[in-house]
Amino acid sequence: MMLTPTDLTDAxxxxxxxxxxxxxxxGVRVTAAVMADDYAAVLTRALAGLDTAGLAVETGDVSTYxxxxxxxxxxxxxDLAQALAATERHVALTVHLSRGCPxxxxxxxxxxxxxxGGEVPxxxxxxxxxxxxxxxxxxxxxxxxxxxxxxxxxxYAAIDHARELGTFRVSEHFVTRLEGDVGDVLATAVAGWxxxxxxxxxxxxxxxxxLNSPSHVGRAR
Amino acid sequence: MMLTPTDLTDAxxxxxxxxxxxxxxxGVRVTAAVMADDYAAVLTRALAGLDTAGLAVETGDVSTYxxxxxxxxxxxxxDLAQALAATERHVALTVHLSRGCPxxxxxxxxxxxxxxGGEVPxxxxxxxxxxxxxxxxxxxxxxxxxxxxxxxxxxYAAIDHARELGTFRVSEHFVTRLEGDVGDVLATAVAGWxxxxxxxxxxxxxxxxxLNSPSHVGRAR
Numbered sequence: 001m002m003l004t005p006t007d008l009t010d011a012x013x014x015x016x017x018x019x020x021x022x023x024x025x026x027g028v029r030v031t032a033a034v035m036a037d038d039y040a041a042v043l044t045r046a047l048a049g050l051d052t053a054g055l056a057v058e059t060g061d062v063s064t065y066x067x068x069x070x071x072x073x074x075x076x077x078x079d080l081a082q083a084l085a086a087t088e089r090h091v092a093l094t095v096h097l098s099r100g101c102p103x104x105x106x107x108x109x110x111x112x113x114x115x116x117g118g119e120v121p122x123x124x125x126x127x128x129x130x131x132x133x134x135x136x137x138x139x140x141x142x143x144x145x146x147x148x149x150x151x152x153x154x155x156y157a158a159i160d161h162a163r164e165l166g167t168f169r170v171s172e173h174f175v176t177r178l179e180g181d182v183g184d185v186l187a188t189a190v191a192g193w194x195x196x197x198x199x200x201x202x203x204x205x206x207x208x209x210x211l212n213s214p215s216h217v218g219r220a221r
Numbered sequence: 222m223m224l225t226p227t228d229l230t231d232a233x234x235x236x237x238x239x240x241x242x243x244x245x246x247x248g249v250r251v252t253a254a255v256m257a258d259d260y261a262a263v264l265t266r267a268l269a270g271l272d273t274a275g276l277a278v279e280t281g282d283v284s285t286y287x288x289x290x291x292x293x294x295x296x297x298x299x300d301l302a303q304a305l306a307a308t309e310r311h312v313a314l315t316v317h318l319s320r321g322c323p324x325x326x327x328x329x330x331x332x333x334x335x336x337x338g339g340e341v342p343x344x345x346x347x348x349x350x351x352x353x354x355x356x357x358x359x360x361x362x363x364x365x366x367x368x369x370x371x372x373x374x375x376x377y378a379a380i381d382h383a384r385e386l387g388t389f390r391v392s393e394h395f396v397t398r399l400e401g402d403v404g405d406v407l408a409t410a411v412a413g414w415x416x417x418x419x420x421x422x423x424x425x426x427x428x429x430x431x432l433n434s435p436s437h438v439g440r441a442r
Binding site for chain 2: 025027029031033034035036037039040060061062063065067090091092094096098101102131132133135137139172173174175177204206208209210213214215216
């Protein structure tokens, strides 16, 4: 079932904008590039089979948008990545998470809103291996609780969490390299984004995943 | 010729870290996903034909890194996009620009360094059309000249520049949609990144381009 933002909330009735994910602008844009001649059929099938419960989904020519809670987004992303990996095609999956800046240029949240708390969603193991490059951006242009904006402190905390999940491999120019079960890799990025989001309203994260790369043959699942 | 960072600069002799692009961390990571069975051969040929003068280039399994001046990076990106578009395959090209945060976790610039100025590189028309989604992130975790960090002000200036170049189409959840000659689209993103970078040391920008999409048949070149 496709949900639209107006189905899920009437913004004038939401007194705490951090409590409703769509009002707060919690969502993702994904681009799935299947490196095969039959890419269109493969992608259509993969998307059509996904459970979209709790999410507002809009497909487009450059990316597909999904909005909703962090745990529903992680579920949907994990299902999508698993479905794409199961096709055995080489796929580049680009994930762009955002929170705290709804609206399309201005962060349309009255009075600044403040950060949105919440639990870190747990991962689901898929049996499919991926390598990824991850960037995490606390954008301290809104209210920040507790101390000066300090992106490096928040990024270190997110990287520590990646080490705990076992997906951290190495830091490279501009990104952190992650490897492991694609469910764990996605959960790592979502966790860092949620953790930083407890102290900073507007946080984005970009993740580029490689599935079924020929250079990964023989890597652990 | 492949250049490495140590060929181009000895950091201990650079008294103004903003003057040398590699010392300052000016670079890009690109992922080119060719949606065809022969993707590996197509990508290898496209990369091999590029002029890498002035750049340090490192290929990897998830993305390829290139470091150097803004104008050399724009030249290389435009050549790459044009070569990929000329294959007539549908391609998703993901571009991640960064400036002002060299090193891999900490922004290794002594004393903060400050913003790096410079000219906005001019575009080269390719005759190839693209649609793209663009995000621009001033990360005010370093010294900022003149006033409070205000991401929205800087982002508005970058969008105004996109309107001047004729590539701005519409703002969407989390991104700005650009369309037009792929040389102009790339130049728009580089321009916004350079313009914001005159006032903010650490700026990143992410651009996802769609080349030769079946949904673009009949769109203007």
